[in-house]
Amino acid sequence: MANLARVHSVQFYDDHEALIDRLCGVVCSGLLIGNSILIVSTAAHRTQLIKALERLEVDVRNYAREGRFAMCDAEEMLAMFMVNGMPDPALFMTSVGKLLIEAKKAASSKEQGLTVFGEMVAILWEGGNRSGALALEALWNNVMNERAFHLHCAYPRWLFGNEAEYADICGSHSHIFGLAPTV
Numbered sequence: 001m002a003n004l005a006r007v008h009s010v011q012f013y014d015d016h017e018a019l020i021d022r023l024c025g026v027v028c029s030g031l032l033i034g035n036s037i038l039i040v041s042t043a044a045h046r047t048q049l050i051k052a053l054e055r056l057e058v059d060v061r062n063y064a065r066e067g068r069f070a071m072c073d074a075e076e077m078l079a080m081f082m083v084n085g086m087p088d089p090a091l092f093m094t095s096v097g098k099l100l101i102e103a104k105k106a107a108s109s110k111e112q113g114l115t116v117f118g119e120m121v122a123i124l125w126e127g128g129n130r131s132g133a134l135a136l137e138a139l140w141n142n143v144m145n146e147r148a149f150h151l152h153c154a155y156p157r158w159l160f161g162n163e164a165e166y167a168d169i170c171g172s173h174s175h176i177f178g179l180a181p182t183v
Contacts (some may be wrong), residue, residue: 007150007161008141009175012157012166019154020048022177023117024056026152029064035150038099039071040175046071067106072099074119085129087136088089093143114149122155128167137172 013019019055024041030037039046053060058089063069070073081091118140124133135183153173162164170176 006144006148007152007175008144008173009150009152009177010169010173010177011152011154012013012160012178013154014157016045016048018178019045020052023049023152023154024052026115026117027053027069028056029056030113030115030150031058031068033113034107035113035115036068036103037070037102038116039069039097040074040077040116040120041071042074042119042123045119046073048155055150063100067102067109068108074123078120084169085132087132089139089141089142092139097143097178099150101141104147104149110171111148114147115152116149117152119152119154121153122159124168125155130165134168134172137169141162141172154172 010021011019012020023045027037027039029107034094039049041049041110050060060069077096080095081088083091094122100114100116119141121133121136124130124136137153144151157178160169166179170179
């Protein structure tokens with residue numbers, strides 16, 4: 001298998017429309033090249049994404065039947081591997097890791113590419129569990145070192161009050177979109 005580049009991007013957004021617009025681009029480009037797509041997000045964002053993809057005439061149901069498009073609830077996934085406010089690596093691998101393996105197998109590209117979008121870290125951050133969010137970012141990076149895939153995260157910009165908080169998150173990512181002006 002080719003040595004695939006790993007991408008772990010973060011988007012800071014001001015409104016949900018900006019998030020969904022970028023996410024549509026990520027999903028569409030991934031599907032076009034044969035990747036599988038795994039979305040782990042809030043119910044509201046899943047609904048908005050499906051509506052936006054349907055407006056673009058993306059046959060989401062067909063991709064889902066092929067196993068190349070799957071969506072999960074971020075809070076339900078968190079409940080599967082968080083222990084005392086921190087991600088448990090073994091539980092993470094038996095829950096999220098299993099989803100990653102299944103999604104990669106369904107990809108139609110030669111490299112069995114996988115594109116993941118996740119909001120679990122933003123949910124933790126918004127709930128005041130910043131150390132849990134940073135630990136989960138680190139856990140994602142560890143998994144990406146073992147398995148090549150692209151991971152896209154997003155945080156509402158209004159969750160951040162100072163540059164140090166941005167720096168903590170930016171340090172965990174290879175690509176940064178929508179970074180706020182100096183606060």
